[in-house]
Amino acid sequence: MGLISNNPSVRSYIYMIIFLGPALFLILFFWILPVFSTIFLSFTNMGMRKPNWEWVYLKNYMFVGAHPFSQKVAINTLVYVGATLAFNVLIGLLLAILTFYMDDRTSLVYRALWLLPRASPPVVYGLLWLWVLDSSEYGLLNQLLAPIYGKPVPWLVNYAMPGIIVINGFIGASFSLIVFSSALKAIPPDYLMAARVDGASELRIVKDVILPLMKWPIMFVTAWQTLSLLASYEYILIVTDGGPFFETEVWSLFAYHQAFQHLELGFGAALAMILVIIALIAVLIQMKLFRFREMITPVKIEHT
Amino acid sequence: MVRVKLDGLSKYFGEVKAVDNLNLSIKDGEFVAFLGPSGCGKTTTLLMIAGIYRPTKGRIYFDDMDITNIAPKDRNVGMVFQSYALYPHMKVYDNIAFPLKLKKLPKNEIDRKVKQVAKLMQIDHLLDRYPRQLSGGQQQRVALARALVKDAYVLLMDEPLSNLDAKLRILMRAELKKLQKELEVTTIYVTHDQVEAMSMADRIAVMNEGRLQQYSTPDELYDKPANIFVAGFIGSPPMNLIDATFREDSGGYLVDAGSFKLRLEPGMGEVVKNNLTGQEIIFGARPENMEIVEAAEDNTIEGTVYVLEPLGRDLIVNVKVNDYMIKALTKPGVNLNPGDKVWLKVDLDKIHIFDKKTGKAVI
Ligand SMILES: Nc1ncnc2c1ncn2[C@@H]1O[C@H](COP(=O)(O)OP(=O)(O)OP(=O)(O)O)[C@@H](O)[C@H]1O
Ligand SMILES: [Mg+2]
Numbered sequence: 001m002g003l004i005s006n007n008p009s010v011r012s013y014i015y016m017i018i019f020l021g022p023a024l025f026l027i028l029f030f031w032i033l034p035v036f037s038t039i040f041l042s043f044t045n046m047g048m049r050k051p052n053w054e055w056v057y058l059k060n061y062m063f064v065g066a067h068p069f070s071q072k073v074a075i076n077t078l079v080y081v082g083a084t085l086a087f088n089v090l091i092g093l094l095l096a097i098l099t100f101y102m103d104d105r106t107s108l109v110y111r112a113l114w115l116l117p118r119a120s121p122p123v124v125y126g127l128l129w130l131w132v133l134d135s136s137e138y139g140l141l142n143q144l145l146a147p148i149y150g151k152p153v154p155w156l157v158n159y160a161m162p163g164i165i166v167i168n169g170f171i172g173a174s175f176s177l178i179v180f181s182s183a184l185k186a187i188p189p190d191y192l193m194a195a196r197v198d199g200a201s202e203l204r205i206v207k208d209v210i211l212p213l214m215k216w217p218i219m220f221v222t223a224w225q226t227l228s229l230l231a232s233y234e235y236i237l238i239v240t241d242g243g244p245f246f247e248t249e250v251w252s253l254f255a256y257h258q259a260f261q262h263l264e265l266g267f268g269a270a271l272a273m274i275l276v277i278i279a280l281i282a283v284l285i286q287m288k289l290f291r292f293r294e295m296i297t298p299v300k301i302e303h304t
Numbered sequence: 305m306v307r308v309k310l311d312g313l314s315k316y317f318g319e320v321k322a323v324d325n326l327n328l329s330i331k332d333g334e335f336v337a338f339l340g341p342s343g344c345g346k347t348t349t350l351l352m353i354a355g356i357y358r359p360t361k362g363r364i365y366f367d368d369m370d371i372t373n374i375a376p377k378d379r380n381v382g383m384v385f386q387s388y389a390l391y392p393h394m395k396v397y398d399n400i401a402f403p404l405k406l407k408k409l410p411k412n413e414i415d416r417k418v419k420q421v422a423k424l425m426q427i428d429h430l431l432d433r434y435p436r437q438l439s440g441g442q443q444q445r446v447a448l449a450r451a452l453v454k455d456a457y458v459l460l461m462d463e464p465l466s467n468l469d470a471k472l473r474i475l476m477r478a479e480l481k482k483l484q485k486e487l488e489v490t491t492i493y494v495t496h497d498q499v500e501a502m503s504m505a506d507r508i509a510v511m512n513e514g515r516l517q518q519y520s521t522p523d524e525l526y527d528k529p530a531n532i533f534v535a536g537f538i539g540s541p542p543m544n545l546i547d548a549t550f551r552e553d554s555g556g557y558l559v560d561a562g563s564f565k566l567r568l569e570p571g572m573g574e575v576v577k578n579n580l581t582g583q584e585i586i587f588g589a590r591p592e593n594m595e596i597v598e599a600a601e602d603n604t605i606e607g608t609v610y611v612l613e614p615l616g617r618d619l620i621v622n623v624k625v626n627d628y629m630i631k632a633l634t635k636p637g638v639n640l641n642p643g644d645k646v647w648l649k650v651d652l653d654k655i656h657i658f659d660k661k662t663g664k665a666v667i
Contacts, residue, residue, distance in 0.1 A: 190389035193356050198450070199377040199406040208402070212393040 035276075041269035053266075060270035069246055069254070077251040080165060081229045087169035089221055092176020093214075097206060099177075100184045111177060118174045126238030129167050130156075133239075160240050160247045167235050172228075176221045183217035184210070223286045230279050251275050305490050306366040306457045307332050308353065313362035315348050322348040324514040326362070330507075333488040335481070337495055337505035341537070345514040346494040347386065350460045353492065355379050366457055377406070382451030383460040386494075388443045388467075390435035396422075396446050397431040403454040421453045424483075440467045441476070448480075452487070459484070459491045465500065477504055498538055502526070510534050531663045532586055535656060541591050541620055543656070544630045548587040550576055550657070559587050559657070563626035564605040566650060572667060576657050579666040588656035594632035595649040596621060596640070604647040605630065609640050623648060 042060055046053040064070055095114060099107035117125050132140040135154035142152040156163055187210065195205045211218075233253035236242065242249035242257065249257070252275060259268025308330040315323040323345040330336050338346045351357040353364060355376030363372045371379055382403075390399050397418060404414040422428040425445040435443055444464055451459055464480075465473045481504045484491050495501050501508045502522040510517040510525065510533075517537075518530040529535035535543050548561040557573025559566045566587075568576065576585075597604065607625035614620075619636040622629050623646060632648055640646070657666050 188387065188389070190385050190387045191391060193351070193354075194383070194385055194389035194391075195402075196356060196376040197354050197379075197381060197383045198403040199380075199454070200402075201377060204406065209391060212391075215393070 038269045038272055038276075041265050042273045044266045046265045047263050056266065060266050061274070063267060064270055064274060069249070072246050073249050073251055073254045076161070076246070076249055077230070079161065080168075080248075080250050081226065083165045084168045084172060084229055085222065085225050087165060088172030088176050088225060089218065091169065091173040092180055092221065093218070095173065095177050096180030096184055097210065099181060101202070107181075111181060114174045114177050116174075117171050122234045123238060125171070126167075126235050129163075129235075129239055133163055156240055157244050160244060164236055164240060164248045167239060168229065168232075171235070172225050175225070179217050179221050180214065183214055187213050219286075223283070226282055226286065227279055230275060230282070251278075305332050305488060308458060308490060308492070309365040310349075310353075311363045311365065313349070313352060313364065314360045315345070315352060315357055316360045321514045323352070323359075326511075326514075326516050328509055328516065328519060330490060330492065333490055335484050335491045335493065335504065335506045337493045337501035337508045338511060339495055339498060339501040339508050339537075340511035340517075341496055344511045346496070346511060347462055349511075350383070350462055350492065350494055353458065354381050354383050354460055379458075380454065380456050381458045381460055382454060382456030382489075384444070384447045384451050384462065384464045386462040386464075386466065388435075388447040388464075390443055390446055390450075392435055394434075395431065396427065396433050396435065396438070399435065399446055400431075400449045400453050403450065407454065417453055421449045424452075425449045440469075441472045444468065444476070452489075456489065459489045460494075461491065462494045463496070464493075465495075466497075473500075480504065498540070502538075510537065512537075528665070529588075529656065530665055532588075532658045533663070535588050535658065535665070539590060541631050541633070543588045543590050544594070545658075546587045546628065546630070547660070548585050549583045550580060550585045551583065552577065559585070561587060563628075566605070566652070567603055569652065572652070576666050580659055581661050582659070584660035585666075586658040586660055588658060589650050590654065591620065591631040591633040593651040593654040594630065595651070596623075596632055596634055596638070597647045597649050600647055601649060603652075604649045606645070606647055609642050609644045609646055611642060612640060621646075 043055060043057055044053050045056045045059070095110075099110050102110065120128075133155040134140070134142065135152060135156065136142070137146065137152040139152065139155070141155060142149075145153070191209055191213070192205055195209045200208065231252055233250060233256060236248055236250060236253055237256070240248045242253050251271065255268045255271035255275065257268075258264045258271060262268075308328075310326050310328040313323060313326040313328075314321070326345075326349060328336075338349060340346055348357060352359050355371075355374060359372060363370055365371065366379070390396075391402065394402065400418045400421060401414050404417060409417075418431070419428065422431055425448060427442060427445045427449060430438060430442060430446070435446065438446065444467070448461075448464065451461075461480075465476055468476060477500060480493075493501070493505060502525075505522065507519060507521055508525055509519045512533050518525060518534045520528075520530075525534060525538050529538060529543075532545065536545055546561050548559050551558045551560055552573070555567065556570055557568040557576065559568060600606065605623075605625055607623040607630065610622045610624040610629060612619060612621055614636055616636075619634050619638065621632045621634060621640060623632060624630075625648075630648060655667075658664065659666055
């Protein structure tokens with residue numbers, strides 16, 4: 001007698017549950033259930049101040065279009081995601097190529113330094129930037145610029161959006177840096193040697209050999225970062241909390257504010273659902289554009 | 305096309321002396337092979353000539369110009385890499401055109417040259433493909449076309465045939481040799497296949513552990529190996545190399561291997577005596593210079609047939625002489641069986657004697 005069962009199909013079914021069970025459980029509770037509860041909430045007028053709730057069907061969604069700040073927030077989101085994406089992909093690429101040309105030890109130290117923001121807790125990193133960009137004369141940037149400017153600049157009032165973009169950009173850049181560095185390491189050195197012998201300068205090698213070979217890693221980082229930027233708001237929450245006056249309010253933060261500050265759970269849920277749908281569409285478009293099938297096959301850097 | 309001169313060229317990677325004090329001259333239009341076992345520094349030498357590696361010591365000259373410190377892009381060398389290194393994201397056409405684009409040639413001239421060299425290499429029907437859509441032999445031709453198209457002063461080839469199957473390899477050998485002679489381009493060809501080197505090169509530089517062992521024509525390399533390494537490396541089946549002592553007695557000069565003794569002619573013995581630093585020698589004789597006789601004769605080596613290796617055209621007879629094995633080459637059809645007692649008659653004009661202490665040949 002077998003320990004579990006002698007029927008092979010029953011046995012394999014039991015094994016499946018044993019092995020997949022814990023993961024399925026986690027997915028169910030932390031992913032599927034929240035999604036369904038969000039969908040459910042978005043069709044109600046549930047709010048924390050109200051003792052009762054009722055179905056309102058699409059009213060919340062209609063209100064999204066009517067809300068005076070929806071358009072502003074949508075544009076903010078577009079600017080924020082687009083600019084941050086450009087910032088961290090380009091900076092990440094530049095840094096990766098620079099460190100690629102350094103000797104091993106220098107490049108390691110360099111990359112480790114760039115990893116610090118990612119390794120530090122978001123709150124610490126956010127507070128650090130608050131200090132750097134502080135409007136008073138004690139802010140780090142103001143202290144540094146004092147000899148040139150004289151009077152302190154209220155950075156987070158005058159340059160709130162650029163500030164947010166840079167803060168998030170540095171975090172993202174460290175991610176791109178890791179991906180791009182390892183992708184660069186995977187390029188067979190023969191290609192670079194051949195290009196040198198063929199008469200290419202290092203700049204031409206970067207343009208004509210390295211960048212084309214990095215196509216997949218660049219696409220992967222772009223897709224990944226688009227999603228994470230659409231969904232994340234923690235640094236904005238810490239540094240500007242969407243201000244001054246909706247200047248840096250992005251969609252995900254908007255949803256958070258509506259749900260947990262104004263306690264309009266139903267409306268917040270509707271906002272979140274719209275973000276989910278937009279993210280899904282973005283993913284589908286990128287999958288098509290980047291030919292996802294090719295991307296998930298093992299070799300990301302082409303060899304002959 | 306240029307003469308190439310390597311003057312005391314060395315490359316150390318930390319403790320590893322990948323190439324050590326290499327001195328070598330290559331004539332204009334000459335086809336030279338670098339031959340040696342894996343890790344002996346062949347690729348490293350090529351990469352120094354191409355300008356990819358900076359020599360630790362020594363200088364490189366093209367004609368009379370010292371190019372040691374010139375960037376690779378200004379050396380005008382063509383190189384075929386061991387891996388071919390075809391750019392995977394470029395079509396065959398663009399791969400070949402790449403060096404010309406970098407030279408900023410006009411578009412129509414690039415087109416003309418690419419098509420010309422493609423025709424020469426018989427890949428003109430493949431120009432629209434990506435490297436991954438080509439067979440190994442086709443890739444090799446593309447790599448060669450890319451190296452040739454820019455009218456390089458020197459053509460460097462790093463084991464270009466090693467990825468091909470045996471039949472194609474033999475075909476390409478002949479083609480490459482013919483092409484090189486037509487183009488008259490100074491060529492350095494790296495290989496660890498001695499047959500390839502012997503059949504293609506005007507001269508061969510045999511290397512071992514970063515050092516040049518001998519630099520001469522294929523025939524000379526075979527007939528007059530300069531040291532024990534070259535003697536054992538060149539030739540298949542390899543030369544029989546046997547530990548022995550060299551002595552002079554009342555009858556003249558004697559090679560004494562313990563289990564057999566061979567008497568040398570006085571003239572040869574004299575030369576050996578004068579060039580030897582001690583008495584310890586390595587006695588060498590190629591298998592084809594050992595005749596098998598079936599009765600005892602004067603000055604022969606007695607042994608028993610151990611195993612026969614028929615090779616079609618030839619037959620290798622392994623003869624056990626006490627505790628070592630001597631290979632002799634004969635024609636098939638002889639009536640020999642393992643266990644038979646035989647005598648080996650050595651062609652004494654063609655023997656080699658090496659000083660065991662220095663490793664160098666004395667005759
Ligand atoms: N970049 C490097 N760093 C450290 N050691 C190296 C490097 N390149 C080569 N070597 C060492 O130098 C020696 C010579 O290497 P090289 O590649 O020139 O050999 P090779 O003759 O081309 O061998 P093969 O026939 O296997 O291609 C080897 O011992 C190798 O380990
Ligand atoms: Mg090599």
